[in-house]
Amino acid sequence: QVQLQESGPGLVKPSQTLSLTCTVSGGSISSGSYYWSWIRQPAGKGLEWIGRIYTSGSTNYNPSLKSRVTISVDTSKNQFSLKLSSVTAADTAVYYCAREGSSGTNFDYWGQGTLVTVSS
């Protein structure tokens, strides 16, 4: 059973860079043809897809965040990571990592989510 776990600072200062890591267990991140995504949800609001990385390292980003987002993968650690630069209070949200299933563009496995607050 694949499991995903987000980790990283829960508090980030405005204008700084938010950095999160998703650790995958129960399977190799580089096996199979999967995309690995980051998704966020501000309190009381809906889900927003941030971007994804393929096992080969190729990436796709949400156009509204593209200029500030970098997603990378470390297959040796079975992890993928998110960096979001120049954060503001609007970036305060629960951040989820998720796997796109092999049957299409759906997310079949999700992490439990981690709250990141942007505040000075």
Added chain:
Amino acid sequence: QSVLTQPPSVSGAPGQRVTISCTGSSSNIGAGYDVHWYQQLPGTAPKLLIYGNSNRPSGVPDRFSGSKSGTSASLAITGLQAEDEADYYCQSYDSSLSGSLVFGGGTKLTVL
């Protein structure tokens, strides 16, 4: 403003049937891209409910069903139960946004 449009809320009594709509456009649902549905209970991560428009993952009761037509999709829940009270999200792919994955704004289901 979400790319996929859902009603903010729906409600129904136990045992009843409710539907949740998801309206897109010619660059996402109307272009033939699959629609997926998620259930999010309070304080938890979303859970895949329906994938590929109408397929249920193992363990999802057959009370939940999905359909798609034109630029819209629907989630139907029959035999409504108290534990179905949650937020529901549709999701698809949009070719006009540099290959982005997009979500609906979410629908809060209240079981009366």
